[in-house]
Amino acid sequence: MNNHLDKDDTTSSVSSTWIGTANHGFAVYAVEELRRLFPSLKFSYIVPSEIVQFTIGLPQEEVLQLLHANEPMFLRHLHPVHVEIERTEEVEAEAELAAICSHLEDLSGIHSGAKIAIQARKSEGSNFNYSPSEIKKALDAVLIDQYRAEAVVRDADQIISVFVMADSIYMGISRPTDNLSDWSGGAIRFRKEDGQISRAKFKLLEAEYAFGLDFTQYRHAIDLGAAPGGWTSLLLERGLHVTAIDPGALDSSIIRHKRLTFYRRNAANVKLDDNNYDLLVCDMSWNPKQTGKLLKDLLYALQSGGTIILTVKLMHKKPFQTIKELLRELEPELSLQHAKQLFHNREELTLFLIKN
Ligand SMILES: C[S@@+](CC[C@H](N)C(=O)[O-])C[C@H]1O[C@@H](n2cnc3c(N)ncnc32)[C@H](O)[C@@H]1O
Structure with missing residues (x-):
């Protein structure tokens, strides 16, 4: 040797x-x-x-x-x-x-x-x-x-x-x-809990860790594309009030939670309170252009300085173009802090943005 x-x-x-x-x-x-x-x-x-x-x-x-x-x-x-x-x-x-x-x-x-x-x-x-x-x-x-x-x-x-x-x-x-992640190969592992609503929860957990966030420091979140409720359940566990929006059903284990407001409808058809939220998370797994437009239309509800965590579906294997186009749409109102394909992302990546 x-x-x-x-x-x-x-x-x-x-x-x-x-x-x-x-x-x-x-x-x-x-x-x-x-x-x-x-x-x-x-x-x-x-x-x-x-x-x-x-x-x-x-x-x-x-x-x-x-x-x-x-x-x-x-x-x-x-x-x-x-x-x-x-x-x-x-x-x-x-x-x-x-x-x-x-x-x-x-x-x-x-x-x-x-x-x-x-x-x-x-x-x-x-x-x-x-x-x-x-x-x-x-x-x-x-x-x-x-x-x-x-x-x-x-x-x-x-x-x-x-x-x-x-x-x-x-x-x-x-x-x-220096390794970008302190997990071997960047493969961050979370233990699956009994009764965990969805594996999607790991994506938000990983985003919290990778972007150095602490969700307990937030007060009131909007969760766009919330069903079946993995992300919503994490934010409720962190002590936040959550306004969840999805035409699909939320899991029965969280639906009656006292800090949860649920609008069972398309996010394009909700009216939220102005300037009332400090966190917006969105995991709609939808066309990025449409998601960007929908998100923009709801930004009035987020306070200035508020945080956005957004998963972006990578369409047609052209990731750089997809991200560029989406940011062009969002950046006048939002500032990109971090864009990363997390270990728990599949054909997508995760953006962390702040409202200007
Ligand atoms: C990947 S799932 C979200 C999983 C969720 N983050 C969790 O942890 O359980 C995507 C969700 O986005 C929802 N969705 C897609 N388009 C939507 C829209 N325009 N308005 C609201 N929800 C939408 C779908 O109904 C679906 O439930």
């Missing part, structure tokens, strides 16, 4: 190597965004249309600065590659785990006493007979023993990423914020 990448080559020289992840089918758009930002980008797919390895002719810190200032919508997660270990077929699992552990010393900047999370992944079909959790277990033991580190899963100071492929293993160390 060889260590191909010299650590000084990757962390401080003129180029840096990364592994980036997008939702399945959307890596092509993540690459397009990266290429606009970094014309020197060279890339190859590790998992078709989902995971991509790329090299940029800039050092790591410069790449991160540019990425944070212009965060791509479709790049869910990335981590740097500081070590590449070549795999040979004959090697036993135990020897390979030992090799991975021995390469910890090639990762610069592991702080003594730091909280470190190991995030191990493997590409499908890579032929190896140990699991990502065994990689974590082996590395945790060395980190605790030799580096006096604290092995954690969440709230880490540093993340060590290990990606096992058929012929190589990639390792890198980074701060959680």
